[in-house]
Amino acid sequence: xxxxxxxxxxxxxxxxxxxxxxxxxxxxxxxxxxxxxxxxxxxxxxxxxxxxxxxxxxxxxxxxxxxxxxxxxxxxxxxxxxxxxxxxxxxxxxxxxxxxxxxxxxxxxxxxxxxxxxxxxxxxxxxxxxxxxxxxxxxxxxxxxxxxxxxxxxxxxxxxxxxxxxxxxxxxxxxxxxxxxxxxxxxxxxxxxxxxxxxxxxxxxxxxxxxxxxxxxxxxxxxxxxxxxxxxxxxxxxxxxxxxxxxxxxxxxxxxxxxxxxxxxxxxxxxxxxxxxxxxxxxxxxxxxxxxxxxxxxxxxxxxxxxxxxxxxxxxxxxxxxxxx
Amino acid sequence: xxxxxxxxxxxxxxxxxxxxxxxxxxxxxxxxxxxxxxxxxxxxxxxxxxxxxxxxxxxxxxxxxxxxxxxxxxxxxxxxxxxxxxxxxxxxxxxxxxxxxxxxxxxxxxxxxxxxxxxxxxxxxxxxxxxxxxxxxxxxxxxxxxxxxxxxxxxxxxxxxxxxxxxxxxxxxxxxxxxxxxxxxxxxxxxxxxxxxxxxxxxxxxxxxxxxxxxxxxxxxxxxxxxxxxxxxxxxxxxxxxxxxxxxxxxxxxxxxxxxxxxxxxxxxxxxxxxxxxxxxxxxxxxxxxxxxxxxxxxxxxxxxxxxxxxxxxxxxxxxxxxxxxxxxxxxxxxxxxxxxxxxxxxxxxxxxxxxxxxxxxxxxxxxxxxxxxxxxxxxxxxxxxxxxxxxxxxxxxxxxxxxxxxxxxxxxxxxxxxxxxxxxxxxxxxxxxxxxxxxxxxxxxxxxxxxxxxxxxxxxxxxxxxxxxxxxxxxxxxxxxxxxxxxxxxxxxxxxxxxxxxxxxxxxxxxxxxxxxxxxxxxxxxxxxxxxxxxxxxxxxxxxxxxxxxxxxxxxxxxxxxxxxxx
Numbered sequence: 087x088x089x090x091x092x093x094x095x096x097x098x099x100x101x102x103x104x105x106x107x108x109x110x111x112x113x114x115x116x117x118x119x120x121x122x123x124x125x126x127x128x129x130x131x132x133x134x135x136x137x138x139x140x141x142x143x144x145x146x147x148x149x150x151x152x153x154x155x156x157x158x159x160x161x162x163x164x165x166x167x168x169x170x171x172x173x174x175x176x177x178x179x180x181x182x183x184x185x186x187x188x189x190x191x192x193x194x195x196x197x198x199x200x201x202x203x204x205x206x207x208x209x210x211x212x213x214x215x216x217x218x219x220x221x222x223x224x225x226x227x228x229x230x231x232x233x234x235x236x237x238x239x240x241x242x243x244x245x246x247x248x249x250x251x252x253x254x255x256x257x258x259x260x261x262x263x264x265x266x267x268x269x270x271x272x273x274x275x276x277x278x279x280x281x282x283x284x285x286x287x288x289x290x291x292x293x294x295x296x297x298x299x300x301x302x303x304x305x306x307x308x309x310x311x312x313x314x315x316x317x318x319x320x321x322x323x324x325x326x327x328x329x330x331x332x333x334x335x336x337x338x339x340x341x342x343x344x345x346x347x348x349x350x351x352x353x354x355x356x357x358x359x360x361x362x363x364x365x366x367x368x369x370x371x372x373x374x375x376x377x378x379x380x381x382x383x384x385x386x387x388x389x390x391x392x393x394x395x396x397x398x399x400x401x402x403x404x405x406x407x408x409x410x411x
Numbered sequence: 412x413x414x415x416x417x418x419x420x421x422x423x424x425x426x427x428x429x430x431x432x433x434x435x436x437x438x439x440x441x442x443x444x445x446x447x448x449x450x451x452x453x454x455x456x457x458x459x460x461x462x463x464x465x466x467x468x469x470x471x472x473x474x475x476x477x478x479x480x481x482x483x484x485x486x487x488x489x490x491x492x493x494x495x496x497x498x499x500x501x502x503x504x505x506x507x508x509x510x511x512x513x514x515x516x517x518x519x520x521x522x523x524x525x526x527x528x529x530x531x532x533x534x535x536x537x538x539x540x541x542x543x544x545x546x547x548x549x550x551x552x553x554x555x556x557x558x559x560x561x562x563x564x565x566x567x568x569x570x571x572x573x574x575x576x577x578x579x580x581x582x583x584x585x586x587x588x589x590x591x592x593x594x595x596x597x598x599x600x601x602x603x604x605x606x607x608x609x610x611x612x613x614x615x616x617x618x619x620x621x622x623x624x625x626x627x628x629x630x631x632x633x634x635x636x637x638x639x640x641x642x643x644x645x646x647x648x649x650x651x652x653x654x655x656x657x658x659x660x661x662x663x664x665x666x667x668x669x670x671x672x673x674x675x676x677x678x679x680x681x682x683x684x685x686x687x688x689x690x691x692x693x694x695x696x697x698x699x700x701x702x703x704x705x706x707x708x709x710x711x712x713x714x715x716x717x718x719x720x721x722x723x724x725x726x727x728x729x730x731x732x733x734x735x736x737x738x739x740x741x742x743x744x745x746x747x748x749x750x751x752x753x754x755x756x757x758x759x760x761x762x763x764x765x766x767x768x769x770x771x772x773x774x775x776x777x778x779x780x781x782x783x784x785x786x787x788x789x790x791x792x793x794x795x796x797x798x799x800x801x802x803x804x805x806x807x808x809x810x811x812x813x814x815x816x817x818x819x820x821x822x823x824x825x826x827x828x829x830x831x832x833x834x835x836x837x838x839x840x841x842x843x844x845x846x847x848x849x850x851x852x853x854x855x856x857x858x859x860x861x862x863x864x865x866x867x868x869x870x871x872x873x874x875x876x877x878x879x880x881x882x883x884x885x886x887x888x889x890x891x892x893x894x895x896x897x898x899x900x901x902x903x904x905x906x907x908x909x910x911x912x913x914x915x916x917x918x919x920x921x922x923x924x925x926x927x928x929x930x931x932x933x934x935x936x937x938x939x940x941x942x943x944x945x946x947x948x949x950x951x952x953x954x955x956x957x958x959x960x961x962x963x964x965x966x967x968x969x970x971x972x973x974x975x976x977x978x979x
Contacts, residue, residue, distance in 0.1 A: 116845075134554065135551065135553060135554040136884060138546065138553075139549055139551070142546075142547070142549050143549070167621075167622065170466045170467075171466040171467045171626070171627075172467065172472070172621035172622050172626070173622065173627075174622075178642075181642060182642075182643075233671075237673060237674070237677075240674065240677050241677065244677060244681060245677060245680055245681065248681075251683075252674060252677045252678050252681060252683070253669055253671075253674050253677075253678060254644060254667075254669070255644065256641075256644065258456075258458065258645070258665060258667070258683075261607055261639075354670045354671060355670075355671050355674060356674075357643075357644075357668060357669040357670055357671070357674060359641070359642060359643035359644050360643075363643060363670065364643075367463075
């Protein structure tokens, strides 16, 4: 087990290095740098000035030196400073993590709450009207453009009915509210984004549950359990459903980076102060340190998620054992 | 997207929107206690919607418009533009231009204090200048001071700037917000408590200018004091009761970040924002959307143009350029592209500028004349395919513009249609901005471009038009050359007398209009809305917000309850 872990961790580091290198290369290949975008076509800025700024940020150096400098700092968890406002990248990321976590945890909770029952019902009533209906429902959500659906919900709940705030995370008078008031205020602001994200993300989980369950209920041991005369609910909960949980663990691991990696367009629409918007704006303005910092963290979480999923699988599935060679 | 969105909102929906006006109780936004010196007009909150968040609340470092909006309210410069774009003193009470324009002396206003109570002095101006010229400071403004030989402060209330050569636009460069030396030179700094955040921030050791904590809780001399900044959500400012031109009436200014313009528009409908800049399609939306608002329109300080690469033989003939100009129906273009919210352009100065010559008559739309000019230049459609040719070469060229600017893309399409009428075959090519600049504009590998310039308030455009500015990274990329204009551009920037400058620039306006290096297409209009309850907005050449500190809301119309602070 120890050696297995060590090997996995080593691969993780190598993969991580590779990913940062690719991210760096892509950023370099994207035309234009942060200086060009901020200064092109502003007739007040002389070419000498641009050169000076480029030197100041080290863009005059060859790419491998720039990457090396970046790497040397990042291994000490120093991702440098954003070009936009000179603040440490890590501060900018950390201050947005709670907001994005809040949104994504709520969304995932809602997805699990609905997707598993939807999947279960669809599987148990396979090919029935209800299965088809639910299938259509989740695929409508899946294929709906998020920004469009978000605007429709805003129009309906924010304007026609006037029940909910349209965008943002807090009201303007948040600072003057009591503790309960603040909680309610944030909750109100979260309803629309969470609803949008959950509805558009429902298909993945519910279809997975359906397929997993369909496979399990055809197994001999389920038939055996039913033949033994166990009640249908006992057959379902004890014998069928528990076994569908195994692939779910893998899924959960794969979803770990989703918890942090915000949805870019989505957060922008809702004026939500999260990581997705940070990433989006950083890419648009070629804010290399922020893009690299975010990329590294999301890549790390993805790899970690994979690792945890594999380890978790070993724990929940008695058939999987890690054998030290 | 919003165009489709608006069509989708059929009239029935619009009626429903009108009916669903939910009354809301005034929101309580507490500030400190009321006291003497407050005016009955003082109170309420102004909420401005913005696409982007501010980046650095430090006028020397800030490159983006959002930071600029906030910095303009928190900091003051030595000078500013008045309502009619005349130069006015702010921190400088008056100024003299001496030694033939080689020396400017600013006499500073006395008794001005920084928001933290420390007196303002000439040392702050010197400090700000040092930072602007410091090679370690990543400021984009340093080149505006290239001609400065020396800045000195003979006493606490006087600043003298010596120039290597007379430079009239220099006055504009002294509109830069002045920074507090005592704050930026301190060894450690903690954001002071504000009405929004009663406890002071943690004291931090100051490492350098760029990461200085005051860049996120600025201390200025302007009409508004910094209150709070929630990243990507809002920046809140509070009226400065001690402002030297009188306290602003609106107690609070909230800069709310809403990155999507369609969502901003929905927030407008909820009356949760008081002001935003509209897109033309939003401006033309149903009147019910604007029951609570007043719409404004005025030409912005920018124009969109069709620029010829004057090195290409086909565009060296002025008759050809004139034919193109004659064949462009600007009214149709403005109607189609900007939904009428623009004005036909005649030259490099916007109509709000004193450099603009209103007497210039634009080349009228005249297809017959355009065709005649092309015939005369030898471009004839001899094979009857509808495209003109000369020596067997068809008149075919590529119009390029950058990706992501819908208006320019539409402009290209309209022009393609219009030029087709006189037998020119136009291809459109849309390229991502940086690639466009690097691969086409820089190596001069374009034929015709559609681009725009945003302009400063000072008419000096030497960097765009002077023949010396046709080099790598420079802005005269069309390759315009006119000796008379060259001399006038130099004269314009070395003369301080406004009447004289006006004459110079109006002459330039005519020269460039006639030479046709560009076909000046249109000046787009700024189209802001402001909530009806605000009294005082008035459009002047300087725009809409020049008198913001005098805006107020009558007591019975206030939407937000604020307690007005006393004069300190």
